[in-house]
Each structure stands twice: as C-alpha cells, then as structure tokens.
Amino acid sequence: MMSTHIDFHLALQAATEAAHYGAAVLMSYFNNREELMIEYKSHNDLVSQADKEAEKAILNKLTQLTPDYAIIAEESDKQTRPNAIATWYIDPLDGTTNFLHGIPHFAVSIGLVAHKGTILSPGISPLEEDTPIVSVVYDPNREELFSAFYLGGCQLNGQRIRCSRTETLEQSVLATGFPFRDFSFEDEYDPTFKAAIHRTRGVRRFGAAALDLAWVACGRYDGFWEFRLSPWDVAAGTLLVREAGGTVKDLYAQHAWPVTGNIIASNRFVFDEFLDMLKPSLNTPT
Template sequence: MQASHYLSADCMDAAVTAAHAAAAILQTHALHRADLVVDFKMRNDLVSQADREAERAIIDILSTRTPDIGIIAEESGGQRGAQATWHVDPLDGTTNFLSGIPHYAVSIALIGHAGAHVEGPGRLAQDTPLIGVIYDPNREELFSAMHGIGAWSNGRRIHCSGANDLRESVIATGFPFRDFSFEHQYMPALREAIASTRGVRRMGSAALDLAWTACGRYDGYWEMGLSSWDVAAGVALVRAAGGICEDLRHRQPWPEGGDVYAANPHIAEALDAMIAKHL
C-alpha cells in the first residue's frame, strides 16, 4: 500500500472489518463470562481470553489487508511502522465486560507518522491520528472518523456539542484505577469539575467517552494514566467531529502518553485551564 493511500476507504474498511470480527468474539464470550480464563497483569488490570482472541482476530485482518503498516496492540505489543502504525485495543472496558456491565468497545486507530506523505494533507508535520474506529457491540454503534474528512456514527455525520459554557456542560472522566501516582493532581480537578459543571460521569471506557464527546453526548472529557491504544481512535473521532483533543501537558502532538482532554471548541480552553492548574 502506498503512503498516499493511508487515508483511504481500504484502510477504513480493514479497520471496520477487524472491529466487527473482534466484537463477535467478545459477544460470544459475554454469554459465558463465568467460564472465562482471567489473568491479572497488575492491580485492577485484567486480561481475559476474550481480549486475546479478539486481538488476534484484529491483527490477522490488519496484517493481511495492510501489510506495510505497523501494529501496536494492548496485549501482544507489536512494532511501529516506518510511515504509519495501527493502535489496537481489542476490549476497552475490560472490567465492565467481566462484570456484565454492557459498556465496552473495540478501538482501532491508524496513526500517520511525521514525514509520511498522505493524500490531502500532504506530508505530515507531526504524528497524526488519521483513522479512528470504535465499535460498541451492545448498542451496535459504529463510530468512525477520517482526518480532515469527518466523523460518523453508523454512517450518520456527527459533530461535537454546542455547549458554550463549562457551567452548562456534562463532562466525562475516568478515575485513577491502576496507577495512583497522579491522584494528588487528579482529585482537585475532579472536585472542581463537580462544583463547576452540570455533571460529571464515569462510565469505564475511555474509547466510548471520547466517541460520546465526538457525537455531542458529552461536552468534554479528561483522564490521566491511560495508554496510546485507549485514546488513539477517540482522538481521531473528536478532532474530525470539530472538537479539540490534546495532551493535558501540551507536550505531544496527540495524547499518546495517555493524559488527555477533549471538548467542543467552545469549552475546551476552560476545561484545559481547570485541569492545568492542578498538574
């Protein structure tokens, strides 16, 4: 595949096909959750055979359909490509899945690397999420995005919300659950958000939090301590839906380090400022 084709229907179709294949595996296992073999990677960080089988299905499809693109996946690692890399989370919301809470998703993103030539934008000045696919199998909602083109939910164009005041906004977040070293930075921001917004929600899937910000269900979102595969597809979605999605510390071209905030363009600056004062 030529570099200029990274923003293509072929890449999008490969990601969508892979997401559906993984979701089918997850939903089959969901019917027999008690029989799942679950391993503990570290405190509050679980992996099941459902994660591993879904990831293998995704990798098989992507490596066959797009052999020149690198793949980095949550459970099996992988290797960055020279021009572009898939970032794969086969099951975002594992704790929800294992508890029978129907709120989890498959997340697949294509990151174009600095210097890569992409049809439309031309040569990329910095690493850029080009394609994002997030599939929620419980609601049968497929969120998809292409850099510079747009974002969709089940084929319908989506946009970030129109809320123009943080005080009138519903904000999503994720609590520290695995790494508690930043708790002293996170908790003051949470307390301020509770007092200065319409409401704060914590649902347990960063991918869906970002997808719901892209489609306007949430006005904004922030979280710390995530991984690149948790946020990559969601970054593509929010940006393509007209929103702002950045690294909380403004050091990276996209929140690859897992500290992320996202919002519609009207409240993004206020949300960023509210969080930044506590970092």
C-alpha cells in the same frame, strides 16, 4: 514495495471489518463469562481469553488488508514493522472490567496514526508531526460504529455527527476516568475532579475511554479528561472528536496527540475554560 501515501478508504474498510471480527469474539464470550480464564497482569489490570482472541482476530484482518502498516496492540504490546509510515493502535476490549462484571459498556477501538513525514495523498506536503488519521470505535452492545478519517468528518452508523454546542462549562456534562491501578498521580487528579463537580452540570465515569471520546464526538458529553491512559485507549477517539469539530490535546502540551494518555477533549466552545479549570492542578511532567 511499501506505499508512500495513505489509502484512507482501504484503511477505514480494514478497521471496520477488523472491529466487527473482534466484537463477534467478545460477544460470544459476554454471556458466558463464568467460563472465561482471567489473568491478573497487575492490581486491577485484568485480561481474559476474550481480549486475547479478539485481538488475534483483529490482527489477522488488519495484517491481511493493510500489510504495510505497523501494529501496536494492548495484549501483545509490541510493534511490528517499526519503519512503516503509519501504525495501528488497537484495544480489542476497552472496558475490560465492565465486560467481566457483565456491564454492557465496552468497545473495540482501532486507530491509525501516520508518522511525521508521511504523505497522506499525492501532491500534499508531508505531515509535520505524528497524526491520527483513521478511527473506528465499535460498541457491540448498542451496535454503534463510530468512524472517521482525516479531514473526512466523523460518522455514527454512517450518519454525520458533531460535538455539542454547549457554550459554558457550567452547562456541561463531562466524562472522566478515576485512578484505578496506578495511584501515583492521585494527588494531581483529585483536585481536577473536585473542581469539575463544583463547576459543571455533572461528571460521569463509565469505564471505557474510547466510548467516552466517541460520546464527546456525538455530543452526549461536552468534554472528557483523564490521566495516564495508554495510546491504544485514545488514538481512535482523538480523531473522532477532532473530525466532529472538537478539540483534543495532550494535557501537558508535550505531544501532537495524547500518546502518553494525558488527555483533554471537548467541543470547541468550552475547551479553553475546561483547560483553565484543570491547569492549576497539573504538575510539571517528569
């Protein structure tokens, strides 16, 4: 019989083990990239056997340890067990372009989202909306494991972390991601970038959204925004920031978490100012 509540510790253990298994596959290929077979899904959208084999290792571990939960993964792009109480969102290699070019900035991202109506623990009211509840983002190059579970705080390698305490946008360093394969929203994004470079201490673009969010969670960045990501890019990072005391929202205020990949995240002190800076450039979503 399928469980009606979430075992947080089991889920976090499963995600942690799965992330290490996936990362081991990635690192085995990283120094032998010339041997990789690369497929072009679309313009600037690449996948290699490293992505696919890492995803397979992650799926095998999660299926073994948490068989009741659904899974949505980037490379398989299909959902198992659609009526499950929670769904894993998996990106086996966030930062594929970095990986393929030998840039040591990429991660495994695994997030568990509990669905509306789920009972997180006995005696607690069911969730009123879909909610990220377990997260692991693992950076194998730095051996940094970011993890969190709902109302349990956020950790980096077992030590509690929190968002920065920067109080103004003028003092903030932000992260972002440029349009790189879908340019349909370029006219909407460009004014936000122009505003940010004029109103902040600086803007960084490192090419791995899961790590951008993890770095907001540990205070390296004060905020992050991007358009049109995929749910597996942001599911884990959303919870990391929230559990580190920050705020994460859907840019268009349409969803409980940024499932459509339109995301703004920051510490709680600069969030309102940050959002006010972006709002004038936002179109009404279709």
